[in-house]
Amino acid sequence: MLIGKPPDIPSSEITSRAAYFRYLSRRRFLKSAAAAGAGALGAGRLAEIFDPATRALAGTKLETVKSPLTTTGETLTSYDDITHYNNFYEFGVDKSEPAKNAGALPARPWSVQVEGHVKRPKTFDIDALMKLRPLEDRVYRHRCVEAWSMVIPWVGYSLAEFIKECEPLSSAKYVQFLSYWDRRVEHWGAEQTSISWPYSEGLRMDEAMHPLALLTFGLYGETLPNQDGAPVRIVVPWKYGFKSAKSIVTVRFVDRQPHTTWNDQASNEYGFYSNVNPHVDHPRWSQKVERRIGLPFWEQRKQTLMFNGYTDQVAYLYQGMDLRKNF
């Protein structure tokens, strides 16, 4: 894909919301019918069907515009899978837990604190933040360090646009993102892991300023469900998913590389850069192949692309760097 090339997904391939919901209710019905048939309709699934609070997570429709930076030629992962297969450890380490538990996240009211090496610290209210620039539809491949992948139609605008509003000083070399953390709200993260919260991630300034790096407010044309990082998150499509911090409360401009959560946990496994790279294996598994989510098990295996397929756009950021050392 080249920057500037118009999206070549025929509009007929993009699922309309109405069709999508028809699909969803049909799928839910089939699922529950199958489960009931087996005599094993789980309480969790029952709650999902009947509890309106679970359905309220689905979000509100957003006004969006097209973007030349969208990824083309990929089949979108279903809304159901994007919202029910999440790594959001604050709400539980099992991938099905965030969808059940993230309702506890107080996504409104919300504000983002900007601090550190900036002209002056600022606070952005979420509603003002969403109106700062037109919201764009951006389809991106999403590659998790655990070797699974999705294709997600995000909604947001370039992080660079937000950074301009933050007025960082020239001494700001990196930008750090801190996620929401409240032990009383997110007790799962404290109970199931030994991670020192809040979740911290970071980018080098030139990475953060790259137009593909997205300040994200929605997916499938609607506001983010809580389990996907509501109300605002980062999406960096050429890096492993954990680099894309969710539910951001603090953006801090710093003069040296910030500490990042997974790097703190195991620096030999999760590098600061963590660019998608099929040539550098994770110590515990190969990164050459990935499993595409939502396909039958015999069709899931796919070759992983350098920079997750965004080489043409981002490779220049790392010119002269040894990506084996700076993994």
Place this chain on the structure above:
Amino acid sequence: MKRSILILLKTATWVACLWPLGKLAWEAAANTLGPDPTATITFTTGATTLNLLTIGLALTPARKLIPRLGWLVKFRRLAGLFAFFYATLHLTAYVALYAGFSAGAMAADLARRRFIVMGLAGWLLLLPLAATSTRWAIRTLGGKRWNQLHRLVYAAAVCGVIHYWWQVKPGVLTPLTITVLLGLLLAARPVLGWAEHRKMRMRGAAAD
């Protein structure tokens, strides 16, 4: 125990042991294995292996603590063989779905990834136990040697648990429950052995 009750219990055990596989097959057919079917299949078969090993290792301490439960020994082989069965399915899932039958990919994994090595070691330790599970093998080996050989199951269980810990991300505590359970069951053996030894000595002393 009455023969009819034994047959009933054995049938129930077979059904219970085949349940996880049946559920996987049903969900594969209905396309409800979840967003990542490969991971579901691999996790389910691996976790079932560890669960069955744990149940199998609980039978002997239970018998020793409660002598009335002596008949539990009749279920040990079934638990062990089903543990091996699920371990084999787990290994097959890796070979087919993760390595894509590529010998090169598997060799690279074995050279670089200790959790793969540990998992394979566990399976290799279970292999001779499954192979010598027949009455004929017990007779040929002799009870004492057969018993010694089958102590390998302790090592296999330890390999399985380490394999689990090395597979999850550092800081994730999901393997904790099964580790504590298996740890208690393994520790119970020397403790119960010591208690038995003491009881016999006391009895011996009383007879003097």
